[in-house]
Amino acid sequence: MVAGSEILDKGQLGVYHLKRIWHKSQATLRRQPLAELLPQENQLDHVVLDSIGLGAVQPHHYLFHSQPTFAEFEAWIVNMLGAPPASDIVAQTNHIVDAWLAGHWRDYPADEVISNPVLSPEDMACWQQNGYVVLRQAISREDAQATEQVVWDFLGLSPDQPDQWYQRGQLFWADLYQHPLLNRNRASQRIRQAFAQLWGTESLITCVNRVSFNPPVREGFDHSGPSRLHWDFSLALPLEFDVLGILYLNDVAANQGAFRCVAGFHRKIDAWLADLPAGVNPRDVDMEDAGVVSIAANAGDLVIWNQALPHGSGRNVADMPRIAQYITMYPPDRRVNPVWR
Incomplete structure (x- = not known):
């Protein structure tokens, strides 16, 4: 499967890129060839997992130690979060992935006006x-x-x-x-x-x-x-x-x-x-x-x-x-x- 299309596979939770993360872990465990990583893709793994509220450490530990099916991986995510990711979180995450696929990256720090600053x-x-x-x-x-x-x-x-x-x-x-x-x-x-x-x-x-x-x-x-x-x-x-x-x-x-x-x-x-x-x-x-x-x-x-x-x-x-x-x-x-x- 082409990496880009796999990234856009939503699965049952509706979240882009989760199946790609799962597939990469399975390919690594089985020493199978994997479609070439796209630019900044390892960073995208972290971004998606942070965006849905999990972080990267626990999912990768689970994937490599339990070797689940993709359905089991999604069920594990729901169990860890206590519920499926809310619709606004799903939309936010998928928007991030769309922007990433379009190559929309920025250099920081930026100079936007920040409302209600807390640092004096x-x-x-x-x-x-x-x-x-x-x-x-x-x-x-x-x-x-x-x-x-x-x-x-x-x-x-x-x-x-x-x-x-x-x-x-x-x-x-x-x-x-x-x-x-x-x-x-x-x-x-x-x-x-x-x-x-x-x-x-x-x-x-x-x-x-x-x-x-x-x-x-x-x-x-x-x-x-x-x-x-x-x-x-x-x-x-x-x-x-x-x-x-x-x-x-x-x-x-x-x-x-x-x-x-x-x-x-x-x-x-x-x-x-x-x-x-x-x-x-x-x-x-x-x-x-x-x-x-x-x-x-x-x-x-x-x-x-x-x-x-x-x-x-x-x-x-x-x-x-x-x-x-x-x-x-x-x-x-x-x-x-x-x-x-």
């Missing part, structure tokens, strides 16, 4: 200078604390029983994606407007990501960090503009595994990459002495950063875990560098 001129000055900004009270403290409790419950842990915290096989990520409170946080209009200001457009979709649980260092357990300072996007030139966000669900001190980054590096990364000796992988360079800052903030605050900043989590030497939800929004027609460096 001082916030925007911090963003321009440092490459990060803290949106205070992105959600209410009460909602943050309620979401924190959801994470504790999901992990089967208690804040007043620290011996439990180290019995998990995985001590940072928690594979919790779907919950009404997580979805409510993702739907925050205040958060959406902050991302809109930074992208320069209100035409955004939400990346469905997971949560993290970063416990304090303990004798025999030092899994809290610091994580190596890194980038989550391609360092091939020209660099594409991109942003990420982390929502603190509890009060986080600077020494509590807080988000950390090299402030202002977005303004010099192009020159830094150009000056690297031939053959040096930029991802292998130790950035610890480049001016790292740790960002303390309160429950309900959202830290947003420019992807060009080397970043990671700090070592938690406080008394309580850092608990956070990763929230990012992006325009579906953004360009993504096809070359990975």
Whole structure:
């Protein structure tokens, strides 16, 4: 089947591209040839799955581990979402796919007028200078604390029983994606407007990501960090503009595994990459002495950063875990560098 026609196969849910995603997984598992990928198609996979409210991680895990039929895949989607995608979500997703097939991609940040901005001129000055900004009270403290409790419950842990915290096989990520409170946080209009200001457009979709649980260092357990300072996007030139966000669900001190980054590096990364000796992988360079800052903030605050900043989590030497939800929004027609460096 031609890739374009397969992309437009709606299936029972009426959503473009889902059958193509399913077919690619089956072909990979069976080592069968696949129609050539169209430009930016891997990005389209993520966009479609984010648009319907799933994100990419869980569907790909299910497809490759369960090897379902397409009907089973659609039924699994309904089960995960709790209902079939609503008609407006289907229409939005299919419109995105139509625009993608027509080659309608844009360079960002754009310069559209944003209604009801939530970031002050001082916030925007911090963003321009440092490459990060803290949106205070992105959600209410009460909602943050309620979401924190959801994470504790999901992990089967208690804040007043620290011996439990180290019995998990995985001590940072928690594979919790779907919950009404997580979805409510993702739907925050205040958060959406902050991302809109930074992208320069209100035409955004939400990346469905997971949560993290970063416990304090303990004798025999030092899994809290610091994580190596890194980038989550391609360092091939020209660099594409991109942003990420982390929502603190509890009060986080600077020494509590807080988000950390090299402030202002977005303004010099192009020159830094150009000056690297031939053959040096930029991802292998130790950035610890480049001016790292740790960002303390309160429950309900959202830290947003420019992807060009080397970043990671700090070592938690406080008394309580850092608990956070990763929230990012992006325009579906953004360009993504096809070359990975």
